Amino acid sequence: MCCVSVFERYKSYSPYDMKESIRKEVKGDLEKSFLTLVECFENKQLYFANRLYEAMKSKGAKEKVVTRIMVSRCEVDLMKIRTEFRRQYKKSLYQTIAEHTKGDYQKALLGLCGGDD
Known part of the structure; x- marks a missing residue:
């Protein structure tokens, strides 16, 4: 049963x-752990899209969170995460990375992201 x-x-x-x-x-x-599990069970890609958004929305992106998600999901389901990100936040993950990061770190993340939607 799902x-x-x-x-x-x-x-x-x-x-x-x-x-x-x-x-x-x-x-x-x-409580936080159980809620995280429920969110992942309901829609894992949306969970990661939300985590990326929260990590990048303020000045000075939370690099560890962003890096961990981008590296671990880039070959698994990053395309679906990008789709959920755009649906939820009305802008692309690529565009958000470009706005909130810089330098070699930005280049690496944009490369992992794989393009703009």
Whole structure:
């Protein structure tokens, strides 16, 4: 049974969805961990798109987060992450990287990104 189906079935038995139940019942690092798992089960590519956006939206991109995601996902599902990023934020991941990074780091990330959408 798919995780999303499990979440739908849970909702039919509970007045709350899975995320609401976690927020009500668990706090701290365990809450954050469970919510992350649910987000990944629901839409892994959107989860990574959100993490990239959050890491780059302020001045001085959180380089470790961006690098870890870009390197680990570039050959797996980066095209799908790029699609989710554009759908969610109305701009391309490539464009966002170009705006929030510079120098050799920017060149490396843009190379991993593989082009503008």
